[in-house]
Amino acid sequence: MSTDPALLYGEHLAILNARTEKALARGGFDHLVVPSGTLHYQVFDDRDYPYAVNPHFKAWLPLTRNPGSWLVVTPGAKPKVIYYQPFDYWHVVPEAPNGWWVGHFDIVIIRKPEEALQHLPRDPARCAILGEPPSALGSFVPNNPQTVLDYLHYHRAFKTPYEVTMMLAATRKGVPAHRAAEAAFRSGASEFDIHLAYCAAARQDAGELPYNNIVALNEHGAVLHYTELGRSAPQPVRSFLIDAGASAAGYACDITRTYAADAGSEFQALIDAVDAAQLKMCDQVRAGFDYKQLHLDAHLALSGILRDFGIIKVSPEAALASGVSSAFFPHGIGHGIGLQVHDVSGFAESDHGGTIAKPEGHPYLRLTRVLEPGMAVTIEPGVYFIDMLLDEVKKNGQADSVDWARVDAFKPYGGIRIEDDVVCTEGAPQNLTREGFAEAA
Ligand code: GLY
Ligand code: MN
Numbered sequence: 001m002s003t004d005p006a007l008l009y010g011e012h013l014a015i016l017n018a019r020t021e022k023a024l025a026r027g028g029f030d031h032l033v034v035p036s037g038t039l040h041y042q043v044f045d046d047r048d049y050p051y052a053v054n055p056h057f058k059a060w061l062p063l064t065r066n067p068g069s070w071l072v073v074t075p076g077a078k079p080k081v082i083y084y085q086p087f088d089y090w091h092v093v094p095e096a097p098n099g100w101w102v103g104h105f106d107i108v109i110i111r112k113p114e115e116a117l118q119h120l121p122r123d124p125a126r127c128a129i130l131g132e133p134p135s136a137l138g139s140f141v142p143n144n145p146q147t148v149l150d151y152l153h154y155h156r157a158f159k160t161p162y163e164v165t166m167m168l169a170a171t172r173k174g175v176p177a178h179r180a181a182e183a184a185f186r187s188g189a190s191e192f193d194i195h196l197a198y199c200a201a202a203r204q205d206a207g208e209l210p211y212n213n214i215v216a217l218n219e220h221g222a223v224l225h226y227t228e229l230g231r232s233a234p235q236p237v238r239s240f241l242i243d244a245g246a247s248a249a250g251y252a253c254d255i256t257r258t259y260a261a262d263a264g265s266e267f268q269a270l271i272d273a274v275d276a277a278q279l280k281m282c283d284q285v286r287a288g289f290d291y292k293q294l295h296l297d298a299h300l301a302l303s304g305i306l307r308d309f310g311i312i313k314v315s316p317e318a319a320l321a322s323g324v325s326s327a328f329f330p331h332g333i334g335h336g337i338g339l340q341v342h343d344v345s346g347f348a349e350s351d352h353g354g355t356i357a358k359p360e361g362h363p364y365l366r367l368t369r370v371l372e373p374g375m376a377v378t379i380e381p382g383v384y385f386i387d388m389l390l391d392e393v394k395k396n397g398q399a400d401s402v403d404w405a406r407v408d409a410f411k412p413y414g415g416i417r418i419e420d421d422v423v424c425t426e427g428a429p430q431n432l433t434r435e436g437f438a439e440a441a
Contacts, residue, residue, distance in 0.1 A: 001401050003165050005062075006100035007247070012066040013079070013164035015105055016060055021075040023128070023151035030126040032073040035135035035142070036066050036084075042131045046058055050207045056130045057341045058250035059156065060181030062166075066094050068113045072121060080106045082119045089109055113137065113418040146353065154351035157336055158374035164423055167338065167376060168432050170210075171421065174255050175436035177202035179244060181215070182259055185240040191215045191230040194242070210252035210341040214243035221258065221414025222384045224331060239413040245341060252341040254378050255433050256419030267413045270309055270401035276382055277301045278418040281333065282379045286431040289371045295333040298381050299325040306383065311410065314401045322360060324401045329388040332365035333382055334378035337421055342366055343376075375424045376432075 002008060020032050029435035036057040039048040053064045061081065066083035081338040086093055097107050108119050111347055117138050121127055124139045130149070131142040159167070180201035184194040195215045199205060206213070216226040218234050221241035243256040261267035281301070284294050303316035303325045311328075312319055321324040338345035346367035347355045367377060385407055394401060 003168070005162055005165050005169075007166055008162035008169060009100060010104065012160040013060070015160050016245065017073065017075070017079070019152060019155050020073050024075065024149045027128055027145040027148040028150055029128040029145070029148065030074065031121045031128070032071075032148075033120060033124075033127040033129045033140060033242055034060070034071040034073075035129075035131040035137070035140075036063070036069040036071070037131065038067050038134050040134065044223050050413060053250065054135070055132050055250075055344075056152070061105075062099070062249035063094075064247075064250045068110075070116050070120065072119075074121070075320070078106050079104070080119065081352060082116045083109050084113060084116070085105055085109050085111065086236050093165040102130050106163070108390065116140075124329070133241065150348070150353040151351045152218050156338065156343065156347045157345055157348075157369065158372065159338055159376050159423065160374075163251060163338060164252035164376065164430070164432075167253060167273070167423075168256050168435070170246045170251050170253040171255070171432045171436035172439070173202045173204060173246035173248060174253045175433070175440045177204075177244065178255055178257055178437075181242050182240070182257070184360060185217070185237070185259060186261075188233055188237060190233040191220070191228070193216055194240075198242070198244055201210075204246055208247055210247050210254065212247040214241070215222065215255075216414060218412060219414045221416070222386045222411075223414075224382075224384070225319075238265075239267060241415060241417060243417060243419065250339055252337055252339070253421055253432065253436075254337055254380075254419060256380055257418040258416040260413070266309070269381065270305070271416050271418075273305045273308070274302070274381060274416050275418050276381060277305060278420070279434075281381060282420055282422050282429060282431050282434075285371055285375075285377060285379065285424050287373050287424055289320065291333070291367045291369055291371055291377065292356075292365070294321065294379075295362065296359060296363050298333045299329060302329050302381055302383055310403055311406045312402055317327070319401065322398055322401065323396070324393055324398050326361065327386070327393045329381065329383070330364065330386065330389055331380075331382065332362070332367070334380045334419070335366035337376050338380055345369075371424045373424055373426050377422055377424070379422055380417055380419035380420050382415060382417035384417075385411040385413070386415070 032058045037054045070082040072080040112271040128145050128148040129142045131166045177198045181194050181198045184197040195213050211228045220226045240259045245254045300316040306312040358365045423430040
């Protein structure tokens with residue numbers, strides 16, 4: 001199979017066209033209209049926030065830095081891009097449309113935002129307009145019809161070969177950056193300097209990354225979304241958890257690794273055990289497997305490790321039933337990934353809407369669907385030593401389930417998370433992250 005995005009893009013657009021035709025028919029619309037979005041400004045200030053493109057726009061176009069543009073899709077016609085290229089001597093404006101995508105669209109250039117009105121469909125009432133309220137232009141006000149969104153969001157879970165290629169391209173930026181970050185950690189760098197080493201190796205600035213880097217030394221690994229970036233390294237440095245991604249043409253990778261400073265430490269052994277369990281979980285990303293079950297199985301596997309290490313004193317089944325496992329593994333096993341690092345429609349029952357509930361007692365699971373070929377998900381088991389949650393274990397009368405001296409021994413290391421991006425196929429799963437690390441080795 002080709003992995004040249006230019007060769008896969010036509011098929012990608014054909015799939016999006018077919019989905020759009022169905023979605024519009026369901027909603028009774030003739031056109032899909034998608035503003036790329038606008039710049040937003042800070043209150044009482046002329047400073048703009050980092051621009052974030054409308055995901056429905058970048059689903060069609062490898063354009064992530066073009067505010068003020070529009071996409072119009074009319075079944076049976078060539079899709080149209082209304083491409084905003086302002087006259088502006090303060091900023092670098094988007095360059096003229098170029099690259100392998102342009103031949104697939106009718107393109108009109110506009111110099112002022114309101115010029116888009118001349119090129120949009122005649123009757124806004126016939127349009128499904130997907131976007132945020134500030135993108136409104138004249139009578140083209142985003143209406144975000146639920147039927148249309150339900151259909152498009154549900155099917156966006158199934159990645160086209162083009163999309164998988166782009167996610168692999170993102171991985172190929174993220175993996176060298178992870179390796180550079182590990183090297184920086186081993187040389188004694190601070191969280192801030194590790195972050196800079198990461199960005200330098202990814203060739204991406206913080207604003208281009210799909211989410212804020214989590215770079216956590218020692219106890220900071222116990223804060224799930226720790227983004228403080230300490231300016232000096234603690235002494236001694238014991239452990240390093242890094243959860244950091246990269247972007248390619250609007251697609252994300254999401255990778256987490258955990259390292260011990262001392263390869264002979266018990267913490268390293270705990271990392272190795274979580275890593276081995278994580279690989280088994282990745283192998284469960286198979287068509288027909290219920291992701292909710294994967295999450296619950298992860299609780300059992302991680303509890304087994306906690307018991308093997310003498311951290312808990314009860315069976316995995318008992319730890320899951322009592323909620324003790326959730327004190328150590330308090331987030332979901334993962335989420336869909338693609339155009340957004342936490343992709344849409346994780347709970348979608350069907351393309352008509354509806355919600356698949358989370359298992360009771362597991363409020364942070366972000367995906368409850370049954371896996372099917374084309375779905376891309378993360379698998380990110382973790383084990384943490386979080387005071388707030390461990391206090392709850394004591395308050396809930398479960399203190400006897402835990403060996404607190406063992407907890408105290410591991411607390412200075414914070415926690416462990418190992419995260420890969422995995423694509424469900426007709427056969428064996430494709431682990432984009434492990435592929436990326438193997439290539440880079
Ligand atoms: N990478 C951060 C998260 O998945 O929440
Ligand atoms: Mn993740």
